Amino acid sequence: MEVDEVVCLPRLSRVAVCGGTHGNELSGVYLVRELLKVKKGVMEKEEEQEEEEPLSVLKVLSNPRAMQQCRRYVDTDLNRCFTHIVSLSPSGLTSGTVPYEMIRSRELNAMLGPKGRSGAVDLVCDLHNTTANMGLCLIAYSDCDWICLHIFRHLQRKMPDIPMRYIHFEVSNKESYSLDSVGKHGFAMEIGPQPHGVARSTVYTAMKAGVQHMLDWVCFFNSGTLFEGESVDVFTMIKHIDYPRDSETRNITAAVHPHLQDRDFCPLHPEDPLFQTFSGETLRYKGNEPLYPFFINECAYYEKGIALSLARKRRNQL
Amino acid sequence: MEVDEVVCLPRLSRVAVCGGTHGNELSGVYLVRELLKVKKGVMEKEEEQEEEEPLSVLKVLSNPRAMQQCRRYVDTDLNRCFTHIVSLSPSGLTSGTVPYEMIRSRELNAMLGPKGRSGAVDLVCDLHNTTANMGLCLIAYSDCDWICLHIFRHLQRKMPDIPMRYIHFEVSNKESYSLDSVGKHGFAMEIGPQPHGVARSTVYTAMKAGVQHMLDWVCFFNSGTLFEGESVDVFTMIKHIDYPRDSETRNITAAVHPHLQDRDFCPLHPEDPLFQTFSGETLRYKGNEPLYPFFINECAYYEKGIALSLARKRRNQL
Numbered sequence: 343m344e345v346d347e348v349v350c351l352p353r354l355s356r357v358a359v360c361g362g363t364h365g366n367e368l369s370g371v372y373l374v375r376e377l378l379k380v381k382k383g384v385m386e387k388e389e390e391q392e393e394e395e396p397l398s399v400l401k402v403l404s405n406p407r408a409m410q411q412c413r414r415y416v417d418t419d420l421n422r423c424f425t426h427i428v429s430l431s432p433s434g435l436t437s438g439t440v441p442y443e444m445i446r447s448r449e450l451n452a453m454l455g456p457k458g459r460s461g462a463v464d465l466v467c468d469l470h471n472t473t474a475n476m477g478l479c480l481i482a483y484s485d486c487d488w489i490c491l492h493i494f495r496h497l498q499r500k501m502p503d504i505p506m507r508y509i510h511f512e513v514s515n516k517e518s519y520s521l522d523s524v525g526k527h528g529f530a531m532e533i534g535p536q537p538h539g540v541a542r543s544t545v546y547t548a549m550k551a552g553v554q555h556m557l558d559w560v561c562f563f564n565s566g567t568l569f570e571g572e573s574v575d576v577f578t579m580i581k582h583i584d585y586p587r588d589s590e591t592r593n594i595t596a597a598v599h600p601h602l603q604d605r606d607f608c609p610l611h612p613e614d615p616l617f618q619t620f621s622g623e624t625l626r627y628k629g630n631e632p633l634y635p636f637f638i639n640e641c642a643y644y645e646k647g648i649a650l651s652l653a654r655k656r657r658n659q660l
Numbered sequence: 661m662e663v664d665e666v667v668c669l670p671r672l673s674r675v676a677v678c679g680g681t682h683g684n685e686l687s688g689v690y691l692v693r694e695l696l697k698v699k700k701g702v703m704e705k706e707e708e709q710e711e712e713e714p715l716s717v718l719k720v721l722s723n724p725r726a727m728q729q730c731r732r733y734v735d736t737d738l739n740r741c742f743t744h745i746v747s748l749s750p751s752g753l754t755s756g757t758v759p760y761e762m763i764r765s766r767e768l769n770a771m772l773g774p775k776g777r778s779g780a781v782d783l784v785c786d787l788h789n790t791t792a793n794m795g796l797c798l799i800a801y802s803d804c805d806w807i808c809l810h811i812f813r814h815l816q817r818k819m820p821d822i823p824m825r826y827i828h829f830e831v832s833n834k835e836s837y838s839l840d841s842v843g844k845h846g847f848a849m850e851i852g853p854q855p856h857g858v859a860r861s862t863v864y865t866a867m868k869a870g871v872q873h874m875l876d877w878v879c880f881f882n883s884g885t886l887f888e889g890e891s892v893d894v895f896t897m898i899k900h901i902d903y904p905r906d907s908e909t910r911n912i913t914a915a916v917h918p919h920l921q922d923r924d925f926c927p928l929h930p931e932d933p934l935f936q937t938f939s940g941e942t943l944r945y946k947g948n949e950p951l952y953p954f955f956i957n958e959c960a961y962y963e964k965g966i967a968l969s970l971a972r973k974r975r976n977q978l
Contacts, residue, residue, distance in 0.1 A: 537791045543936045597861040641857040644857065645730075
C-alpha cells in the first residue's frame with residue numbers, strides 16, 4: 343500500500359471576504375453588508391471556541407463609490423489595479439487626475455497586504471458575479487495552491503447541486519492584477535448567471551453558502567484536521583475570442599450563437615457554431631482542438647474585446 | 661347570424677422603428693443599426709410594390725450618447741421625457757445645465773411628432789429589453805387602440821413559440837411620458853429576459869421577427885385587408901411593489917423570492933412568497949386579490965423603487 347507524503351502548512355489566521363470590487367455585481371455587495379451586520383453570528387462561530395488565536399475575518403466593501411452608482415467601476419476596473427501595486431510611489435497618487443480606483447487599490451493593499459509581503463492576510467476571497475452561465479467558479483492564479491484546491495473540493499462536496507469549476511489563469515505572481523492577489527492565498531468566487539445590477543435570491547444564497555463552507559474549511563484546517571489527497575479538474579485559460587466587429591466603427595456585428603450561449607464548460611469542437619451575425623449568418627469555431635468555453639457573453643467583457651474564453655481541462659492530483 | 665360593424669381607419673403612411681432609447685438595451689440598438697444598413701431589403705419590400713404612396717419606415721437610434729456609454733441614459737431617463745414635450749419653450753433648453761435627454765427628446769419630437777399633432781408619424785414602435793422573464797410584450801397606453809391590438813394578434817399568430825402579452829398602462833394621453841407616445845399610435849416592444857449590456861442571439865432574432873411581422877401587418881392593413889374581430893387578453897397595470905429597504909440607508913434588504921423570480925404573468929395570490937430577505941426570511945404578498953406580476957426584478961427599476969408591477973387581466977373584444 344502506497345502512503346502519501348503528509349504536507350504541513352501554517353494556519354490561516356486572517357481571512358478577507360470582499361464584495362463590491364465591481365460595484366454592480368450585487369450578490370457580494372449584499373452578502374458582505376449582511377456579514378457586517380452579524381458581529382457574532384453563524385459566520386464566525388469559531389471565535390467562540392477555545393482557540394489560542396481566533397480566526398480573524400475581515401469583511402470588505404471594495405469599491406464603495408462604484409457600488410453607490412451601481413456601476414462596475416467609476417474610472418477604471420479596480421480588479422486590474424493590483425499588478426504593480428507595490429512599486430507605486432505615494433506622491434504619484436495625490437494629483438486630482440488619478441483614477442479613483444488607483445487610489446482605492448492602494449487603500450486595499452494597505453488594509454489586506456502589502457501584496458507579496460509577510461504582513462498580508464492569509465487568504466482573500468473576492469466575490470463576483472457574471473452574466474455567463476458558469477455556476478460557481480473559483481478563479482485563481484495557481485493550479486497547485488493546496489489551500490485553494492482543498493477549499494474547492496470542500497465546496498464541491500458540500501454543495502452537490504451547484505455546478506462548480508476551478509479556473510486557473512496562468513499568470514505569474516508579479517503580473518497578477520486582481521484584488522485576491524494581495525493575499526498569501528486568494529481566489530475569486532464567481533457565480534452566474536446573474537445580470538449585473540440585479541440580485542437573484544438563488545445566486546445570493548449559493549454565494550452565502552459558499553462563503554460559509556469556505557470559512558468552515560479554514561476552521562477545520564486550523565484545528566489540525568488531516569485532509570486526504572484527492573484529484574481536482576482544473577480549467578486553465580488558453581485564450582480569449584473577441585466578437586466579430588465592423589472594421590470602421592468597431593461595433594460588434596454578431597452575437598454568440600444560440601447553440602453556444604449558456605453552454606459554458608461544454609467542449610467546443612472545431613467547426614462548431616460560434617457566432618450568429620445580426621444579418622443571420624453562422625460563423626464557426628476555427629480552432630484546431632476542442633477546448634472548454636467559459637465567460638460566454640459576459641457583459642463586462644464587451645469593452646475588453648472578449649466574447650468568450652477557452653480553457654484546457656486537466657486533472658490535478660492533490 | 662350576427663354581423664359585426666366594419667371599422668374603417670386611415671392608412672398608416674409613416675412608421676418609426678426606434679432602438680437605443682435606453683442605451684444598454686442592446687437588441688434594439690443592433691436591430692436598428694442592421695435596418696439602417698438594409699436600404700432596400702426584406703424589411704421594406706412593400707416599397708417595390710405598385711402603391712400610390714409607399715410606406716415610409718423611419719429607423720431611429722434614439723439615444724446615441726447613452727448607447728456609446730452602454731448606459732440606460734446619460735443624465736435622465738429619456739423614456740420619461742415626453743410628458744410635457746409640447747409645452748417646453750426652446751429658450752429653456754439652451755443652458756448648459758439642461759439634461760442631455762431633455763434636449764434629445766425635443767429633437768425626437770421634432771423628428772417624429774409633434775406629439776398630439778396631425779404631423780406626427782402614424783405609428784411608433786420603440787424597442788426595449790428587460791431583465792425580467794417577460795417574453796415579448798407590447799406595452800401601450802390604450803386597451804382599445806385597434807391598430808396596436810391587431811398588430812399584437814398578428815404577432816401572436818406568426819410567432820407561436822414566443823410567450824406574448826399586451827400590457828396596458830392606464831395613463832391619459834396628456835400624462836403619457838414615453839417615446840412611443842409621440843406617434844398617433846405607438847407601443848413599446850419589450851423582450852426579455854436579457855441582461856442590460858448583453859446581446860443574446862435568440863432575443864435579437866425574436867425582436868427582428870416581431871418588427872418584420874409588424875411592418876408586414878401595416879402593409880396588409882394599408883392594402884385594404886379586412887381583419888376579423890377577435891379577442892385579446894389585456895394586462896392592465898394596477899400598482900408597483902418596492903423592495904423592502906433599510907429605513908436609514910434605503911438599501912434593499914431582500915431579493916425577489918425564488919418562487920416568484922421568473923414567474924412573470926403567473927397569478928400571485930395573497931400569502932404567496934414575495935421576497936426573501938438577505939438573512940433568509942420569507943416575506944409574503946399581503947394584497948387581498950390575486951394579480952399578475954410582471955417586470956419582476958427588472959434591473960433598471962431598482963432606482964425607481966419597483967421590485968415588480970401587478971396587473972389585472974381582462975379579455976378585450978376587438
